[in-house]
Amino acid sequence: MVKFVISAILVWGALAQSVWGNLQVVTSYPYIADLAQQIGKDQISVTALGSGSWDPHFVPPKPSFIAKVRRADLLIINGAENEIGWMPPIIKRANNPQVQPGSRGFLDLSAVVELIDVPNNLSRANGDVHAAGNPHFYLDPHNIPTLVQTITERLCELNRSACPIYQKNQRVFQETWSQRLEVWDAQMRPLKGRKVIQYHKNYDYFFKRYGIHSINTLEPLPGIPPTTKHLVNLIEQAQQEPVHSVLLSVYQSKKAANFVAQKLGTPTIVLPHDVNSLKEVPDIFSLFDTLVQRISQ
Numbered sequence: 224m225v226k227f228v229i230s231a232i233l234v235w236g237a238l239a240q241s242v243w244g245n246l247q248v249v250t251s252y253p254y255i256a257d258l259a260q261q262i263g264k265d266q267i268s269v270t271a272l273g274s275g276s277w278d279p280h281f282v283p284p285k286p287s288f289i290a291k292v293r294r295a296d297l298l299i300i301n302g303a304e305n306e307i308g309w310m311p312p313i314i315k316r317a318n319n320p321q322v323q324p325g326s327r328g329f330l331d332l333s334a335v336v337e338l339i340d341v342p343n344n345l346s347r348a349n350g351d352v353h354a355a356g357n358p359h360f361y362l363d364p365h366n367i368p369t370l371v372q373t374i375t376e377r378l379c380e381l382n383r384s385a386c387p388i389y390q391k392n393q394r395v396f397q398e399t400w401s402q403r404l405e406v407w408d409a410q411m412r413p414l415k416g417r418k419v420i421q422y423h424k425n426y427d428y429f430f431k432r433y434g435i436h437s438i439n440t441l442e443p444l445p446g447i448p449p450t451t452k453h454l455v456n457l458i459e460q461a462q463q464e465p466v467h468s469v470l471l472s473v474y475q476s477k478k479a480a481n482f483v484a485q486k487l488g489t490p491t492i493v494l495p496h497d498v499n500s501l502k503e504v505p506d507i508f509s510l511f512d513t514l515v516q517r518i519s520q
């Protein structure tokens with residue numbers, strides 16, 4: 224009897240290890256999935272809910288998202304309310320206690336970075352989608368090491384036995400990232416002081432890092448589509464304060480950008496905003512390679 228119990232425990236333990244050995248990680252966006260994959264490698268299974276070419280503020284929810292979150296051991300979100308328009312009902316319906324906000328299986332990356340544009344008055348009265356501050360912090364490549372460190376620590380908490388592997392992968396990643404940062408910083412140095420117009424405040428962290436000045440956005444407010452009145456004012460502003468280019472992301476309408484650029488005689492440049500937003504951006508490294516290369520045109 225004792226033997227049977229011991230062998231049953233051993234069998235159960237082996238099964239549990241095989242199930243728990245491969246953490247099921249679900250992320251809101253592809254860039255987070257890629258960061259998790261760089262650390263977890265074959266020790267974790269990662270799925271991103273949103274697609275890299277979609278508007279991150281308004282991901283169309285699918286029933287499959289609920290099933291994925293229901294099976295997750297860890298849910299990692301960007302946070303700073305970037306997912307507020309689509310994620311809360313998915314978490315609620317998935318009804319998975321392990322990934323509820325506040326639990327160890329829920330990770331909000333915005334908690335470990337310093338946000339910019341945090342308003343004093345938390346009002347969404349104007350339709351502002353950035354009511355908690357600008358949520359696009361991951362587009363400063365110098366923020367990536369902190370995000371990777373945070374993800375590694377959480378993976379370690381959830382799977383102690385695989386922790387040494389995660390930590391080794393993290394060391395390799397951070398070393399490679401430091402080398403790439405030097406290259407990107409050097410490539411961006413000549414652009415310091417450049418003035419641009421962007422569609423939405425996607426690139427404010429990137430601009431802040433490299434001294435680029437976005438004189439205005441095509442949107443009158445974050446999340447509010449361009450209006451003729453605003454674009455006319457914007458063109459007048461840019462005639463006084465010449466800009467190098469009009470920048471937009473792959474999911475944003477080119478119509479308003481081309482209209483303004485044509486009036487000003489400047490190019491429009493489409494930039495990646497997430498992993499998989501363009502075919503040449505399959506991972507976090509190529510995201511910044513392409514962003515730096517395109518903006519340097």
Ligand SMILES: [Zn+2]
Pocket residue numbers: 280352353358359423424425445
């Ligand atoms: Zn935004």
